[in-house]
Each structure stands twice: as structure tokens, then as C-alpha cells.
Amino acid sequence: MPTLDRQDGVFVLDIGDTENRFHPDWLAAVNALLDEVEKAEGPRALVTAASGKFFSNGLDLEWLFANADRADEYVGGVQALLARVLTLPMVTVAALQGHTFAAGAMLSLAHDFRVMRGDRGFWCLPEAEINIPFTAGMSALIQARLAPRTAHEAMVTARRYGGHDALAAGVVDRTAEEDAVRRTAVELAAAHTAKAGPTVGTIKTRMYARALEALQEKEFTLN
Amino acid sequence: MPTLDRQDGVFVLDIGDTENRFHPDWLAAVNALLDEVEKAEGPRALVTAASGKFFSNGLDLEWLFANADRADEYVGGVQALLARVLTLPMVTVAALQGHTFAAGAMLSLAHDFRVMRGDRGFWCLPEAEINIPFTAGMSALIQARLAPRTAHEAMVTARRYGGHDALAAGVVDRTAEEDAVRRTAVELAAAHTAKAGPTVGTIKTRMYARALEALQEKEFTLN
Amino acid sequence: MPTLDRQDGVFVLDIGDTENRFHPDWLAAVNALLDEVEKAEGPRALVTAASGKFFSNGLDLEWLFANADRADEYVGGVQALLARVLTLPMVTVAALQGHTFAAGAMLSLAHDFRVMRGDRGFWCLPEAEINIPFTAGMSALIQARLAPRTAHEAMVTARRYGGHDALAAGVVDRTAEEDAVRRTAVELAAAHTAKAGPTVGTIKTRMYARALEALQEKEFTLN
Numbered sequence: 001m002p003t004l005d006r007q008d009g010v011f012v013l014d015i016g017d018t019e020n021r022f023h024p025d026w027l028a029a030v031n032a033l034l035d036e037v038e039k040a041e042g043p044r045a046l047v048t049a050a051s052g053k054f055f056s057n058g059l060d061l062e063w064l065f066a067n068a069d070r071a072d073e074y075v076g077g078v079q080a081l082l083a084r085v086l087t088l089p090m091v092t093v094a095a096l097q098g099h100t101f102a103a104g105a106m107l108s109l110a111h112d113f114r115v116m117r118g119d120r121g122f123w124c125l126p127e128a129e130i131n132i133p134f135t136a137g138m139s140a141l142i143q144a145r146l147a148p149r150t151a152h153e154a155m156v157t158a159r160r161y162g163g164h165d166a167l168a169a170g171v172v173d174r175t176a177e178e179d180a181v182r183r184t185a186v187e188l189a190a191a192h193t194a195k196a197g198p199t200v201g202t203i204k205t206r207m208y209a210r211a212l213e214a215l216q217e218k219e220f221t222l223n
Numbered sequence: 224m225p226t227l228d229r230q231d232g233v234f235v236l237d238i239g240d241t242e243n244r245f246h247p248d249w250l251a252a253v254n255a256l257l258d259e260v261e262k263a264e265g266p267r268a269l270v271t272a273a274s275g276k277f278f279s280n281g282l283d284l285e286w287l288f289a290n291a292d293r294a295d296e297y298v299g300g301v302q303a304l305l306a307r308v309l310t311l312p313m314v315t316v317a318a319l320q321g322h323t324f325a326a327g328a329m330l331s332l333a334h335d336f337r338v339m340r341g342d343r344g345f346w347c348l349p350e351a352e353i354n355i356p357f358t359a360g361m362s363a364l365i366q367a368r369l370a371p372r373t374a375h376e377a378m379v380t381a382r383r384y385g386g387h388d389a390l391a392a393g394v395v396d397r398t399a400e401e402d403a404v405r406r407t408a409v410e411l412a413a414a415h416t417a418k419a420g421p422t423v424g425t426i427k428t429r430m431y432a433r434a435l436e437a438l439q440e441k442e443f444t445l446n
Numbered sequence: 447m448p449t450l451d452r453q454d455g456v457f458v459l460d461i462g463d464t465e466n467r468f469h470p471d472w473l474a475a476v477n478a479l480l481d482e483v484e485k486a487e488g489p490r491a492l493v494t495a496a497s498g499k500f501f502s503n504g505l506d507l508e509w510l511f512a513n514a515d516r517a518d519e520y521v522g523g524v525q526a527l528l529a530r531v532l533t534l535p536m537v538t539v540a541a542l543q544g545h546t547f548a549a550g551a552m553l554s555l556a557h558d559f560r561v562m563r564g565d566r567g568f569w570c571l572p573e574a575e576i577n578i579p580f581t582a583g584m585s586a587l588i589q590a591r592l593a594p595r596t597a598h599e600a601m602v603t604a605r606r607y608g609g610h611d612a613l614a615a616g617v618v619d620r621t622a623e624e625d626a627v628r629r630t631a632v633e634l635a636a637a638h639t640a641k642a643g644p645t646v647g648t649i650k651t652r653m654y655a656r657a658l659e660a661l662q663e664k665e666f667t668l669n
Binding site for chain 1: 573574575577578579580581582585589593594595597598599601602603604
């Protein structure tokens with residue numbers, strides 16, 4: 001399950017060492033740890049990281065199919081997390097040491113910056129291949145954070161971006177060797193701890209007003 | 224007049240070997256052929272191509288000036304075609320073997336990808352020079368598909384992009400030798416035939432909801 | 447105070463040789479000179495330039511803190527200037543010979559093109575550091591003119607872009623030696639004087655309808 005560590009001003013949220021899918025318990029745990037990060041005071045920043053082969057594979061489809069009657073509540077909760085990270089009142093960096101797929105890729109886009117392992121692992125929005133269209137809110141988030149051409153190719157063709165391709169397309173901001181991904185993310189975050197505070201929260205909230213509105217939807221047509 | 228051919232999973236819509244302006248009869252013919260493409264089943268993709276010196280010069284201004292009383296209906300029909308191609312439930316590629324101007328350039332932007340001849344021919348939005356402002360819908364389409372800086376320069380200065388400049392500016396995705404433009408487009412489309420289906424249509428429809436709404440306008444102030 | 451000069455078809459608006467902050471008298475003077483530029487006829491374009499160490503440091507915070515009761519009127523006036531430059535019916539170029547900060551940077555983005563000194567001076571949106579969030583209108587302007595990733599980094603981290611970094615990030619269109627900045631801007635503007643006229647004004651107005659609407663707000667929450 002997710003854990004929280006602190007290295008000087010940088011909180012490191014480790015979201016797990018499995019596929020790190022967004023099970024309701026995982027969502028509750030991540031939100032509780034983000035409460036701690038938000039309640040802390042003074043200069044700080046957030047790195048979201050994971051261990052193993054995956055950063056995150058996104059929605060917990062197994063749980064979702066077994067609990068179809070709670071789909072609206074569940075997707076609403078996922079979108080609330082995306083919106084929360086997108087507007088966190090401090091600088092945020094995602095450390096992508098492994099596969100980053102679907103809603104896991106969207107979670108990475110909700111951060112201010114992304115550092116990705118260069119030699120292995122893919123960043124991918126596979127929705128066009130697995131026949132689950134993006135919700136309006138997810139679509140708005142992705143399109144607000146990527147260049148139009150990159151968003152189009154990623155969303156329509158489900159292209160799998162390796163680290164170097166992701167860097168070239170502007171999906172991530174840096175690549176690093178496997179054992180340097182988290183350290184690079186922490187260094188990047190550490191340079192911006194002084195910016196924590198309500199101003200940065202307000203700046204992000206105004207920038208992404210339209211995506212945030214779409215992410216607040218409560219009912220979904222998943223196909 | 225437009226014709227339709229099929230190479231395995233790839234439909235090739237040839238829009239003509241003249242200036243390929245959007246005469247009402249041309250619009251009707253293209254729409255009828257797109258009906259065939261949509262009604263077909265199974266894996267498929269679309270390449271829109273042309274022959275000769277022009278891909279398309281866009282609006283049939285001669286017809287429009289002779290039928291000014293039908294301007295709203297005509298422009299509405301052009302915008303409906305742009306919206307239809309933008310949301311076609313399969314991957315679409317425009318093969319730009321020759322000059323691609325004005326609404327012809329917009330038609331190219333409604334496709335998922337563009338392949339352009341590298342050594343000759345221009346892609347250009349000449350509206351600022353010929354004193355016909357973009358409609359709100361056309362503006363929204365262009366701005367949804369190009370990077371902000373590219374859209375601005377293309378729309379405000381009527382810059383003529385040769386193939387290599389168009390590639391550098393992100394207006395097109397590939398360049399090719401004259402005799403390889405269509406083949407390259409077909410190869411690109413063939414790689415994505417498995418994605419045909421309602422999911423890709425829904426993804427595009429949600430991505431471009433705002434442009435589609437603007438393209439549905441029924442009355443226009445052309446200047 | 448601001449002055450206006452004309453070199454053939456190119457008007458050169460010199461906004462001053464101090465920090466060129468937007469004092470109400472400065473706003474009135476700039477607007478009066480823009481009236482002249484707009485009233486002129488025939489082929490023309492505008493270069494906005496300055497002298498000394500600063501292009502502009504933006505809002506006159508000293509005046510604003512001494513006149514807090516007029517804050518809404520003042521910020522509304524600044525946003526009206528940004529909107530006016532953004533939609534001027536001719537091609538506009540900002541010649542950035544020195545530091546370009548905060549609303550000064552936004553004024554530069556309201557122009558069609560930017561030429562920046564390459565070796566010294568910074569372009570910067572320091573709002574995240576000085577705890578003054580962007581208004582919705584300013585946010586919309588910046589986001590309409592920059593690539594998503596560039597807008598995000600500039601707005602959230604207050605990064606100071608030197609000339610070459612600004613060029614690489616697409617914030618400016620050209621760099622030049624100190625003594626060539628204004629000349630390069632005039633040459634660029636001179637190439638587009640034939641485009642002056644209502645069509646270009648309409649094109650820009652439709653392109654930026656959403657930002658213009660946000661810039662028309664009359665009441666502000668500055669933090």
C-alpha cells in the first residue's frame with residue numbers, strides 16, 4: 001500500500017510495488033497521505049514514485065467490473081484525485097520508473113513535471129485499443145497538459161512511448177537511468193520547495209478551470 | 224469527381240485531379256463515398272488523396288459568389304464535412320501531393336495525420352491575404368489541431384509552408400518524395416486499421432467537443 | 447513617457463527607458479498613441495520597443511498599493527490594453543531589449559511576434575514567487591499564446607528565460623544582438639504591412655474569443 005516519506009522539504013509518496021491500480025482502498029490511502037502533505041507547513045514539494053515494473057496501470061478494472069453499480073462513484077473518485085493532484089499547492093513531480101498506463105498516465109500528467117526511465121518501460125494511453133473512451137474530464141486533463149499533436153496521437157492511436165520518445169514528444173520533462181529516476185525527481189522538486197503555498201494552488205486552479213470542471217462530473221458514459 | 228478505392232483495409236478516397244474546390248456536387252460525392260467507408264465493417268482506415276498539382280484549394284469561391292443567397296447553407300455544408308472527417312470512427316490520413324490551401328488545408332487538419340510532398344507544393348491558410356476571415360468553427364478546428372504559435376503564424380500571416388517547413392512546424396507528420404506520398408499515407412493508415420470502431424469515434428468527438436460545436440453554426444458573417 | 451515614431455509602414459511605439467511600469471498615466475499615453483496607429487490608413491504594422499535595461503516590469507505595484515481602492519479599475523485597464531494589442535488590426539512585434547517581467551511579459555505575448563536580446567535579460571512571469579496569482583484573463587492570455595508545457599513551467603515555477611532559452615521554449619520567435627533587436631523587429635514587421643486591415647483584426651478576435659472574454663472581467667481577486 002502507499003507510503004509517505006520525507007527527505008528534507010520533499011515528500012515522497014510511494015504508490016506501491018505492484019501494478020498500483022486504483023482500488024478504492026488505494027484511493028483512500030493516497031488521499032490520506034495527501035492530507036498529511038497538505039497539512040504540513042513551510043517549504044515543501046511532492047514526488048510521487050513507485051517501485052518495481054509498474055508506476056501504475058490505472059483503473060482497477062477487475063474491481064470495477066465486479067462492482068458495476070458503483071462505477072459512477074468510483075470514476076468520480078478517480079477524477080477527484082486527478083483534480084486534487086493537478087491543483088496541489090506546491091510543486092509536484094512524478095517519478096516514472098516503470099510502465100505508466102491509462103489512468104496511471106493521467107495521474108502522471110496531473111503533476112507539474114515527469115521524470116521517466118529512459119531505457120525501459122512505456123507511457124501509454126491504451127483506451128483506443130481496450131475500447132474504453134476517455135471521459136470528458138480525462139480528455140480535458142490530457143489535452144490541457146500535452147501539445148495538441150501529442151495529445152491526438154497518444155489518445156487516438158494508443159501509441160506506446162518509451163522514455164526517449166516521451167521526452168521528444170514533450171510527454172515527460174526528463175529521462176534518467178533506472179536507479180536515478182527517483183533521485184532526479186527529488187532534486188527537481190527540492191529546487192522548488194519555496195513555492196509551496198496558496199498562490200501556486202490558485203495559479204493552477206485558474207489555469208485548469210475548464211479541465212477541473214469536467215473532472216467534477218458525477219455521472220459517466222464509459223463507452 | 225471523387226472516387227473510392229480499397230487496398231486491403233485501407234480505403235483511398237481520391238478527391239480529384241483539378242483544384243478540387245468544394246463545389247456542392249463535390250461535397251455530395253465525397254459525403255456519399257464517406258457513407259460507404261462508414262458502412263463498411265471490420266478493420267479499416269481512410270486515406271484522402273488527390274492527383275495533379277493541387278490537393279485542394281478549398282471553397283469554390285466562384286460558385287459562392289454566384290450563389291451568395293445560399294452562402295450559409297454552403298458554408299454550413301463545408302463545416303459539416305470538416306466535422307465529419309474530424310470524428311470519423313477510424314484512423315484517417317491526408318496524402319498532400321500538391322498545394323493545400325484554405326479550406327483544403329482545414330480538411331487536411333481534420334485528418335489524424337498528414338503526409339506532404341517534401342520538395343514542392345505549399346500548405347497555406349491565405350485568409351488574411353484574401354480578406355476572408357475564418358469562421359468561428361474553422362478557427363476552432365485549426366487551433367485545436369496546431370500548436371498555439373503555429374496556428375497564430377499560419378492564420379495571421381498567411382505563411383506558405385513548404386513540406387519541410389510544415390514538418391518542422393508540426394503542420395504535417397511526415398514528408399515524402401512525390402511518388403511516395405500516397406504510398407506512405409497508406410502504410411501509415413494500414414498500421415492502424417484495427418482501431419476502427421465506435422470507441423475511436425467517441426474519443427475524437429469528446430476531444431474536439433468545442434470545435435465541433437462551433438462547426439455546427441448555421442449562420443455566418445464571412446467578413 | 448511613451449513616444450511614437452514611424453519608419454515607412456512601421457510604427458515604432460517606444461514605451462520608455464525606465465522600468466516602464468504600467469502607471470495610469472503610462473496607460474493613457476500608450477492608448478493615445480495606439481489610437482494614432484489605428485486611425486492611420488494604408489499598409490502598416492506596429493513594433494513595441496523600449497530603451498535601457500528593461501522592456502517592462504509590468505504592473506505599477508507602488509501606485510497600486512497606494513491606491514488599493516482603485517485596484518479593479520486599474521487591473522481592468524491593464525487587461526483592456528492587453529486585449530487591445532492582442533486584436534490590433536495589423537501585425538505587431540515586440541522588441542525585447544531588456545528584462546520583460548510579469549504584465550510586461552504578458553504585453554509581449556499580446557503581440558504577434560517577439561524578438562529578444564540573446565545574451566542578456568530575462569523573460570519571466572514571477573507571480574508564483576511574489577504571491578500575486580494571475581487573474582483569469584491573464585492566465586487565459588498566456589495559455590492561449592504558449593504551448594501547454596511552456597505555459598505551465600513559466601506560470602508555476604516563475605522560471606527566468608534568457609533569450610536562447612526563451613527561443614527554445616517558443617516564448618520568443620527570434621533572438622538578436624543587443625543593437626539589432628529593434629531593427630530585427632522592424633524588418634519582421636515591415637514584411638507584413640500589407641496585412642493591416644479589419645480582416646486580420648477579425649481573425650485575431652475570433653481566435654482569442656475566450657481569452658478576450660476573460661480579459662473583460664471588471665472585478666478581481668488578486669490573491
